[in-house]
Amino acid sequence: MRTCLIVDESSVIRKVASRILFQLGFEAQSAANATEALVLLSAGHPFDLVVTASALPxxxxxxxxxxxRARAGGRQTVILGSLVEANLGQMTRLKRAGANGFVYKPFDRASLSGWVDAYFERAAA
Incomplete structure (x- = not known):
């Protein structure tokens, strides 16, 4: 099973994303901030997918x-920035840092799976 890390200070966003990604075949873990996320990243193997809020506390x-990206295996991780609105400055900074793409909040199954499907093939049901 593929693994995903959702980083967002909103517990609702983390819960919704976890449920959707589970339905898409991911084992999801979540963190409320970058510090928690880095602890999870240090504890095990790299995640296949990281969805991070564009504004962390x-x-x-x-x-x-x-x-x-600098961590072992970080080059292979797909990283999606999660934004409330299109902010060209923030999007440019995230892309230059190594983000693969973006998803807009609030998201639903169709919008989130559209972004994920661009990077991962779904397992046959």
């Missing part, structure tokens, strides 16, 4: 993306 999101 304890670290700039682009710095978080660079940190994930």
């Amino acid at each position: 304890d670290m700039a999101a682009d710095e978080f993306v660079r940190t994930v």
Whole structure:
């Protein structure tokens, strides 16, 4: 099973994303901030997918993306920035830091799976 890490200070966003990603074949873990996420990343193997809020309470999101990319296996991780609205400056910083793409909040199964499907093949049911 593929693994995913959802990083967002909103417990509702983390719960919704976890449920949707589970339905898409991912084992999801979540963190409320970058510090918690880095602890999870340090504890085990790299995640296949990281969905991170574009605004984290304890670290700039682009710095978080660079940190994930610098870790062992971080180059293979698909990283999606989660934004409330299209913010060209934030999107540019995230892309330059190594984010693969973006998903807009609030998201539903169709929108989130559309982004995930661009990077992962679904397992046959």
